[in-house]
Amino acid sequence: MRVGIIGAGAAGLAAAYRLGRNGHVAEVFERAPFLGGQASTFDVGGARLERGYHHWFTNDTDIIELVQELGLGHQIRWIDSTVGTLHDGRIYDFVTPMDLLRFTPLSLADRFRLGLVTLYLQRKRDWRGYENVTADAWLRKYAGRRPYEVFWGPMLRGKFGEAHYAEIGMPWVWGKVQTRVASRGKGMVKEKLGYPIGSFAEIFEVLAQRVEEQRGAVTLSASVDRVVVEDGVARGLDATVRGASAQRREYDAVIATTPSYIFPRIAPGLPQDYLDRLAGVDYMAAVLIVLVLRRPLSRVYWLNVADRSIPFVGVIEHTNLIGPEHYGGNHVVYLSNYLTTDDPMYRMSHDELMEAYLPHLRKINPEFDPSWVIESYHHRVDAAQPIIGVDYSSRIPSHRTPIDRLYLANTTQIYPEDRGTNYSVRMGNTVADMVMEDLR
Numbered sequence: 001m002r003v004g005i006i007g008a009g010a011a012g013l014a015a016a017y018r019l020g021r022n023g024h025v026a027e028v029f030e031r032a033p034f035l036g037g038q039a040s041t042f043d044v045g046g047a048r049l050e051r052g053y054h055h056w057f058t059n060d061t062d063i064i065e066l067v068q069e070l071g072l073g074h075q076i077r078w079i080d081s082t083v084g085t086l087h088d089g090r091i092y093d094f095v096t097p098m099d100l101l102r103f104t105p106l107s108l109a110d111r112f113r114l115g116l117v118t119l120y121l122q123r124k125r126d127w128r129g130y131e132n133v134t135a136d137a138w139l140r141k142y143a144g145r146r147p148y149e150v151f152w153g154p155m156l157r158g159k160f161g162e163a164h165y166a167e168i169g170m171p172w173v174w175g176k177v178q179t180r181v182a183s184r185g186k187g188m189v190k191e192k193l194g195y196p197i198g199s200f201a202e203i204f205e206v207l208a209q210r211v212e213e214q215r216g217a218v219t220l221s222a223s224v225d226r227v228v229v230e231d232g233v234a235r236g237l238d239a240t241v242r243g244a245s246a247q248r249r250e251y252d253a254v255i256a257t258t259p260s261y262i263f264p265r266i267a268p269g270l271p272q273d274y275l276d277r278l279a280g281v282d283y284m285a286a287v288l289i290v291l292v293l294r295r296p297l298s299r300v301y302w303l304n305v306a307d308r309s310i311p312f313v314g315v316i317e318h319t320n321l322i323g324p325e326h327y328g329g330n331h332v333v334y335l336s337n338y339l340t341t342d343d344p345m346y347r348m349s350h351d352e353l354m355e356a357y358l359p360h361l362r363k364i365n366p367e368f369d370p371s372w373v374i375e376s377y378h379h380r381v382d383a384a385q386p387i388i389g390v391d392y393s394s395r396i397p398s399h400r401t402p403i404d405r406l407y408l409a410n411t412t413q414i415y416p417e418d419r420g421t422n423y424s425v426r427m428g429n430t431v432a433d434m435v436m437e438d439l440r
Contacts, residue, residue, distance in 0.1 A: 001439055004237045004249060005029070006224045006266070007257030009037020010421045011409045013207040013218070014066065014428030015255055015435075020214025022436060027249070028211065029222040029239050035204040037257075038381055039421050044292060045328045048199040051379040052288055053316040053334045056194035057179045060422035062429065067196065070206045075198055079321055081191040084300035086307060086315075087150065089363050091298060095191060105150050114147040121177040127416045130170035131391050138170045154306040158313030159338050160284060160387060169390045171416040179417075193301075195322055200421070227254050227267045227406060234406035253405040253435045257428075259283065259383035260397065260412050269403060277397040281412045285346055286384035289335040289353055292375040296320070296331045297365050310360045311345065312337045330374060338385055350378035386412045386419065399431050405438070407431050 001024040005012045008030035016026035034040045041048040056063065058078070067073055084091045085103075093099040100115050101108075117139075130138065139152045152173075156165040180191060196203060208218040221242045228236040228248060236250040256263055260278040264270055270278075289312075291297075296317065303315040314336035324331050335357055339346045348356065354376060361368040392415055399407050409431045411419035 001025070001252045001436075002027070002250070003253045003255060003435060004251040005255045005257070006237070007037060008032075008035050008204070008208070008218055008220070009257060010039060010063070010204075010424035011428035011431075012037075012255070012257045013204060013211065014425040015257075015409065015432040016211045016216055016218070016428075017066075017207050017214075018429050018432040019435065020211055020216050022432075024436070025214070026211060026216040027251075028208075028216070028218045029224050029237065029241075030218070030220050031223045033221045035208055035218070035220070036200060037424075038384065038419075039200045039204075041199045041201040042377070044290075044332065044375070044377075045330060047327050048201045049290070049318070049327070049332060050200055051290075052286055052381060052384070053318060053336070054195075054200060054421060055321065056422060058192055058194070059179065060194070060420070062426040063422040064194070066207075066425055067203055070203065070210065072196065072203060072206060075196040075202065076194050077197055077322075078192045078194050081193045081302065082300040082320060083191065083302045083304075084298070085151070085304045086310075086364060088307070091300060091303065091364070093300070094304070106147060110144060110146045113144050114151060117143045117147075118177060121174055124174065127171040127174045128393075130174055131393060133170050134166060134390060135168045135170045135173045136166045139173065150306065154308060155304060157308065158305065159385065161338065161340060161343070163340060164282070164284070164387050167387060167389045169388055169392055171392075172388060172418065175417045193321060197322070197326070224266055227256070227403075229267070229269050229403055229406070232269070233404040252439055253407065255407045255409060255431055255435065257409050259410055260408075261383075263408060263410075267401070267403065267406060271402050274397060274402050277395055280395050282340075282387045283383040284338040284385040284387060285341050286379075286381040287337045287339055287346060287353070288379045288381075289350075289357055290377040290379070291333045291335065291373055292327070293331040293333060293372045294374060295372050296324075297333050297361065297368065303364070307363070310363060311356050312360070315364060341382065346380070350376070353378060383411070384419075388412070388415060399427075399434060400438070405435075407435060 003026045005016050005028045008028050016028050019026040039054050041050050083094045085094050087105050092103050140148050223240050225238040225246050227234055234254040238246045238248050240246045301320040305313050312335045316334040318332040409427045414423040417423050
């Protein structure tokens, strides 16, 4: 069996590898000139670094098992994480239950209430009871007004913006709590996060190599113009490789890992009901500034910004997880923002964002000076975060599309979990199994 796959991110490469391991031929086409999709890397001072921050939780078993199977398990490091919240110019640790008790922006009664609600969500194993309520409504009711205004509200607004924060279904918050709890272990004290030393790039490179060893192919700088559909069946792809003329390639099945709004452009003949499901989910774009600094900015790895006067929502100091010795002794910091594509900040240039962001770094570290900046980089990811509303399980697009032998695997189908490399690998495996089952 020959399968064409659109996209060389974690899902596409995982599907191709699984198909090849079972004796089938998978050919992957990637529009970008690099592997990895949203977990792709670039060079920083001779080292490779993800364009957007990435790590694993201890329950990210699908990708961890894949990495071990590829012979790269020795590259994984498990490190105690440091998490903080910036409120009113002060960084508060948010790692242990004692840290919550020290969170003085809330009264003692509100701290207990915030802790009890979080504990309740930790122990709640079934997310389905949350499907018909928004996170905004549920948290306002059960966490209380002040904990919502100080803690949960800024997180939702930062992630989904003023336009969409009130739409988000409560399963999104439930999933976030569950993943972080799983990484704390039995003692519920220290959160451990995993990272492959040398970056995610080696994983994707070895995956692509294995696909090619299995008689498959991974082609970069290759755009798929359309899925070839005949009599309601996907028969192949029209693909353009590095600017050459489009060529038709015949396959027994096709897997697309494109965002939902792109899929209809290349897949003609989808019925209106399925198109409506695809159109039912919008995306937030991620805008990232990556700073290479002479000095550390803070003492925490993951800093949630609970101050909406600051024009970014997260500060991820990568070298507070993976030591600066891996980056020539320099310190790497991501300034993260989630925006709609019509937001003025989305359209800002690199220099404009630097001008807007740098003055606010003194609210994190009063000693910060722009002279600390050695290098800076600007990345945008248009389909970074699906905006998932209430009752989504009844509206989620199926991996098996209405076109026979055409499959879709993207981040809108990971629900109720949020997007991430682990869930993309799991989804790639699932869709590969569907293809083999359907064509057996």
